[in-house]
Amino acid sequence: MPRPRSHSRSALVDNAMKAFWKIGYQAVSMGDLVRETGVSRGGIYSDFSGKQELFHACLDRYQEAVVTPAFAQVEAEDADIDAIRCYFDNLLIGFEAMEGFGIGCLVGNTLTQIDPSEEATHEKLQAHCTRLFKGFRKVLARENGPNGPLSAAELDDLAHFTMISAQGLWSYSRLTDDGAILRRYAETLLASIETRPRGARS
Amino acid sequence: MPRPRSHSRSALVDNAMKAFWKIGYQAVSMGDLVRETGVSRGGIYSDFSGKQELFHACLDRYQEAVVTPAFAQVEAEDADIDAIRCYFDNLLIGFEAMEGFGIGCLVGNTLTQIDPSEEATHEKLQAHCTRLFKGFRKVLARENGPNGPLSAAELDDLAHFTMISAQGLWSYSRLTDDGAILRRYAETLLASIETRPRGARS
DNA sequence: AAGTTACTGGAACGAACATTCCAAAACAAG
DNA sequence: CTTGTTTTGGAATGTTCGTTCCAGTAACTT
Numbered sequence: 001m002p003r004p005r006s007h008s009r010s011a012l013v014d015n016a017m018k019a020f021w022k023i024g025y026q027a028v029s030m031g032d033l034v035r036e037t038g039v040s041r042g043g044i045y046s047d048f049s050g051k052q053e054l055f056h057a058c059l060d061r062y063q064e065a066v067v068t069p070a071f072a073q074v075e076a077e078d079a080d081i082d083a084i085r086c087y088f089d090n091l092l093i094g095f096e097a098m099e100g101f102g103i104g105c106l107v108g109n110t111l112t113q114i115d116p117s118e119e120a121t122h123e124k125l126q127a128h129c130t131r132l133f134k135g136f137r138k139v140l141a142r143e144n145g146p147n148g149p150l151s152a153a154e155l156d157d158l159a160h161f162t163m164i165s166a167q168g169l170w171s172y173s174r175l176t177d178d179g180a181i182l183r184r185y186a187e188t189l190l191a192s193i194e195t196r197p198r199g200a201r202s
Numbered sequence: 203m204p205r206p207r208s209h210s211r212s213a214l215v216d217n218a219m220k221a222f223w224k225i226g227y228q229a230v231s232m233g234d235l236v237r238e239t240g241v242s243r244g245g246i247y248s249d250f251s252g253k254q255e256l257f258h259a260c261l262d263r264y265q266e267a268v269v270t271p272a273f274a275q276v277e278a279e280d281a282d283i284d285a286i287r288c289y290f291d292n293l294l295i296g297f298e299a300m301e302g303f304g305i306g307c308l309v310g311n312t313l314t315q316i317d318p319s320e321e322a323t324h325e326k327l328q329a330h331c332t333r334l335f336k337g338f339r340k341v342l343a344r345e346n347g348p349n350g351p352l353s354a355a356e357l358d359d360l361a362h363f364t365m366i367s368a369q370g371l372w373s374y375s376r377l378t379d380d381g382a383i384l385r386r387y388a389e390t391l392l393a394s395i396e397t398r399p400r401g402a403r404s
Numbered sequence: 405a406a407g408t409t410a411c412t413g414g415a416a417c418g419a420a421c422a423t424t425c426c427a428a429a430a431c432a433a434g
Numbered sequence: 435c436t437t438g439t440t441t442t443g444g445a446a447t448g449t450t451c452g453t454t455c456c457a458g459t460a461a462c463t464t
Contacts, residue, residue, distance in 0.1 A: 039442090040444090042440095043441060
């Protein structure tokens with residue numbers, strides 16, 4: 001007898017995520033969200049207690065709908081260093097396909113808009129970075145092999161290096177519309193990374 | 203006969219800059235600015251047409267009061283690659299001296315809060331990145347020498363690499379309070395850069 | 405002293421905001 | 435159809451925002 005939902009919760013979150021991504025957490029208004037999601041104010045507030053809770057759901061959705069597919073090759077059990085190359089290559093295909101400036105990474109964008117006292121949000125952002133770190137770290141360790149030239153601490157460093165540089169790439173994609181610069185950045189980065197576990201230096 | 207100013211314009215901009223830096227362009231309110239600068243609403247509006255114009259003045263002030271001193275060694279006429287090392291080292295001393303999370307770079311923070319249609323702001327951010335790029339580029343070219351292993355295009359790439367990575371470092375300083383990770387990031391970056399003009403590889 | 409200018413503190417304003425509320429509409433089941 | 439439930443569009447509410455305004459006061463000149 002109850003009327004079923006006319007809007008799906010996941011479609012709501014999906015569109016809201018895109019709005020937060022494009023416009024930014026602070027700048028987006030509930031009016032924007034109503035327009036972009038096609039769900040009424042009442043509908044949104046019946047599913048979420050407010051803007052922040054909806055945003056948290058969007059951060060989770062970002063992980064599963066954006067990060068998981070993009071990062072799948074790196075997180076695969078048998079991934080080698082070419083998976084990292086592939087990950088960056090796919091990012092760049094995205095940048096190059098886009099006209100005008102990029103919109104960056106939702107996590108990176110949010111990072112500069114909240115202050116660390118909003119702990120729940122802050123922890124989600126940290127979790128994202130930890131996820132990337134662990135993904136890279138595992139691949140680099142495999143590439144290094146059981147008796148490779150890199151110590152555990154050096155693997156940590158290199159994985160952090162990769163993760164933070166990837167964030168820099170996303171961030172700079174908002175500022176330049178020259179995909180070639182971004183591509184050469186990624187190539188320089190990959191060259192730096194690939195040299196290491198293959199034993200060119202300690 | 204006119205009464206002289208009781209507040210200095212540069213102190214106003216200086217304090218406003220800090221507020222924008224800490225709290226963010228979108229999140230800071232005129233009330234915050236009044237409190238942080240100690241200048242009344244009327245005083246602010248008599249010097250600036252509004253929040254945005256004040257912010258632009260703050261971006262300019264950031265260049266001269268923050269970037270210029272921090273970057274002076276790199277921009278010096280006789281700078282060599284140790285100047286770059288020194289630049290990062292000073293950044294890290296700053297990170298390590300700070301308790302809790304960092305506040306990032308005003309430019310990097312702003313980058314994710316405005317959309318590119320605000321052209322005047324966007325151009326100021328691009329100018330900042332160009333400045334860093336040119337500073338690094340000149341040092342790397344000098345280090346490379348007139349007949350060094352790196353071509354002009356490779357010098358461009360490496361300078362972009364350094365600049366974007368520096369932005370990544372600033373950005374990640376907002377997310378971690380572990381200065382050691384940031385320091386090792388910088389060391390890995392410097393190791394990558396230093397290998398190149400010294401001819402270890404083409 | 406008077407005159408002139410500059411700043412303050414806060415009131416006032418309209419716009420925009422997040423959130424709440426509800427009458428009407430849409431739908432499903434009987 | 436009727437009844438029960440859910441969703442909608444938009445009005446209403448109370449807050450906060452950027453901005454304007456001004457009476458009072460402080461500082462300087464003559």
